[in-house]
Amino acid sequence: MEKGDGVFFFSWPRAFQAGFEAAGGKGWNLGRLDHYGFKVPAGGVLGAGAYQSFIEENNLLKDTGEITKSVTTGNIGEKETEQKLFLLREKIKAGHIPSSIMDELVSNLKKIGILDKPAAVRSSASAEDSGKASFAGIHGSFLNVKGTDNILSAIKGCYASL
Numbered sequence: 001m002e003k004g005d006g007v008f009f010f011s012w013p014r015a016f017q018a019g020f021e022a023a024g025g026k027g028w029n030l031g032r033l034d035h036y037g038f039k040v041p042a043g044g045v046l047g048a049g050a051y052q053s054f055i056e057e058n059n060l061l062k063d064t065g066e067i068t069k070s071v072t073t074g075n076i077g078e079k080e081t082e083q084k085l086f087l088l089r090e091k092i093k094a095g096h097i098p099s100s101i102m103d104e105l106v107s108n109l110k111k112i113g114i115l116d117k118p119a120a121v122r123s124s125a126s127a128e129d130s131g132k133a134s135f136a137g138i139h140g141s142f143l144n145v146k147g148t149d150n151i152l153s154a155i156k157g158c159y160a161s162l
Helices: 012-018 020-035 048-057 061-070 079-094 099-112 148-161
Strands: 119-122 141-145
Touching: 012 020, 020 048, 048 061, 048 099, 048 148, 061 079, 079 148, 099 148, 119 148, 141 148
Parallel strands: none
Antiparallel strands: 119 141
16 A cells, blocks of 8 residues: 555545545546646545545434435525535534544644645545536635644535535
């Protein structure tokens, strides 16, 4: 494994190998750029497994499942739907990142040398920007994020934007 590889955190080479299903669209494409010799900023990807673990750890499987079943393009603007989405986003932002994810993330960001430097924390959903759909600009992005607490908060902001 490459430096920075683990269960939840993927280096750029590992993100490329894992594919967009595990690394998300942006993560996989950054891995591709790295693979083909382009200069990519220091960083990596929290894989889809980290999101799944977060949702399970915070007992949000039922909530996310209900949203998936009930929200459609036909009711997205309705007050009741918007309220459900708002409440789920708030639960996600109030959740805690499991220590297994946090420890791996912090360890790898330290190894890479970027834990205390301003960073971009961006979503990289596995379903975004496929051949059937584009989500450009919809998911959260957080720039100039510095320090562990702010990084963890930005990650939850990205999760909430999904």
